[in-house]
Amino acid sequence: MGLNNYNMHCVRVIDPSKKIVIFLSAKEDIGRERKAYYYALKKYFNVVCCIDKELHQVIASMEPQGEIFLILYPDPCEAIIPEDILNLSYPTACFQIDTYDGTKARLDQSMLFDHAFIFHPKYDKMLEGMGHPGVTLLPHAVETNLYPEFIKDREFDVGWVGRLDGPFYRIRKEQVEAFSKRYKTNDINKFYNQDELISVYTNSKIAVNISRDDYMIDANLRCFEIMASGALLITKKPTELDEIGLVAGKHFVTYKTTEELLNKISYYLQNENERKRIAFQGYQAVNKSHDFVNRVETIVEVVQRNNNRKLAPARNWRATKKNEVFFEYYAHRRKLFKALKYGIYLLKSRYSRFLYVFKNLGRIVFLNMKFYTK
Numbered sequence: 001m002g003l004n005n006y007n008m009h010c011v012r013v014i015d016p017s018k019k020i021v022i023f024l025s026a027k028e029d030i031g032r033e034r035k036a037y038y039y040a041l042k043k044y045f046n047v048v049c050c051i052d053k054e055l056h057q058v059i060a061s062m063e064p065q066g067e068i069f070l071i072l073y074p075d076p077c078e079a080i081i082p083e084d085i086l087n088l089s090y091p092t093a094c095f096q097i098d099t100y101d102g103t104k105a106r107l108d109q110s111m112l113f114d115h116a117f118i119f120h121p122k123y124d125k126m127l128e129g130m131g132h133p134g135v136t137l138l139p140h141a142v143e144t145n146l147y148p149e150f151i152k153d154r155e156f157d158v159g160w161v162g163r164l165d166g167p168f169y170r171i172r173k174e175q176v177e178a179f180s181k182r183y184k185t186n187d188i189n190k191f192y193n194q195d196e197l198i199s200v201y202t203n204s205k206i207a208v209n210i211s212r213d214d215y216m217i218d219a220n221l222r223c224f225e226i227m228a229s230g231a232l233l234i235t236k237k238p239t240e241l242d243e244i245g246l247v248a249g250k251h252f253v254t255y256k257t258t259e260e261l262l263n264k265i266s267y268y269l270q271n272e273n274e275r276k277r278i279a280f281q282g283y284q285a286v287n288k289s290h291d292f293v294n295r296v297e298t299i300v301e302v303v304q305r306n307n308n309r310k311l312a313p314a315r316n317w318r319a320t321k322k323n324e325v326f327f328e329y330y331a332h333r334r335k336l337f338k339a340l341k342y343g344i345y346l347l348k349s350r351y352s353r354f355l356y357v358f359k360n361l362g363r364i365v366f367l368n369m370k371f372y373t374k
Contacts, residue, residue: 020069022059022090038074071092072092085312093113108328110127113312116136142225144228154204155204156205157265159206172210175210205275207231210235227283228287230279234254237255323346326342339364
């Protein structure tokens with residue numbers, strides 16, 4: 001999408017009473033958490049979407065119209081970090097959504113931004129330990145306005161929404177199939193859009209969260225969606241929910257094994273009042289403190305408190321260290337020419353890991369050729 005289209009959709013609807021947040025993502029690349037943040041931010045700001053190569057044109061068009069509050073890189077699937085992110089005069093921030101996946105690279109990339117919003121507990125402490133002064137834990141949340149008032153009468157014993165295929169979901173597949181054979185459920189194999197997902201959860205007495213095999217403690221979107229729906233959330237123990245102010249036995253229920261999961265489902269189906277009490281307390285908690293608007297309020301408070309200070313540690317790095325992070329990032333994103341540029345910088349500086357540079361450049365060429373010859 002070209003800049004003229006961004007101007008058409010974003011620039012011409014500027015509200016002069018609001019400051020501006022530049023959302024470093026193509027608008028069609030905004031989904032799930034990013035979409036929710038986009039709309040939550042719009043309650044307070046003019047939100048302008050653009051990709052890296054259009055950033056300076058968008059900044060130039062915005063400056064006469066209002067104050068730019070923040071340039072936010074929301075970890076999109078397609079848009080990339082601008083090469084001159086460290087030279088921008090406005091506060092910058094990034095989201096690290098799945099911080100457990102490729103952790104080192106994600107934390108290294110966070111050093112390029114003044115503010116790093118980390119979605120999973122403990123990784124914020126890891127980044128602080130690396131010397132970043134602008135780290136904030138920003139857990140997953142839910143768009144509570146999309147959910148109805150607490151519903152007591154529900155059709156399904158247990159609700160499930162989520163993929164069951166792939167190597168990361170073997171435990172999930174086993175456990176979902178186990179409870180679906182014993183209790184009344186929705187169609188566990190169907191793909192559900194957001195409206196259908198809400199309908200499933202709001203019509204379920206209990207709904208289960210089973211995260212990826214390699215990160216089963218994940219307090220993911222599903223946890224908050226289930227609680228917002230008023231269904232009783234049952235999730236694996238241990239869970240990150242314990243670290244963000246939600247309490248097992250009060251707001252949700254935990255299990256360890258498949259057998260315990262089945263027993264917990266049976267118990268809470270038989271003990272309706274206890275089930276509804278915990279489900280309602282979870283429902284109240286997410287409506288009070290875990291909406292995306294709450295999270296945006298945190299972002300605003302953090303940025304304002306730091307008063308435009310340049311916090312990105314990479315601003316003070318030597319050139320080789322910066323080039324290494326940019327090379328790794330662009331190589332991972334399969335941006336051949338950008339990776340080649342930073343690879344050459346590294347090689348010219350007598351970078352000791354020269355085989356690593358050649359290996360990654362070769363990988364990009366191979367993957368790109370494979371993609372284009374399909």
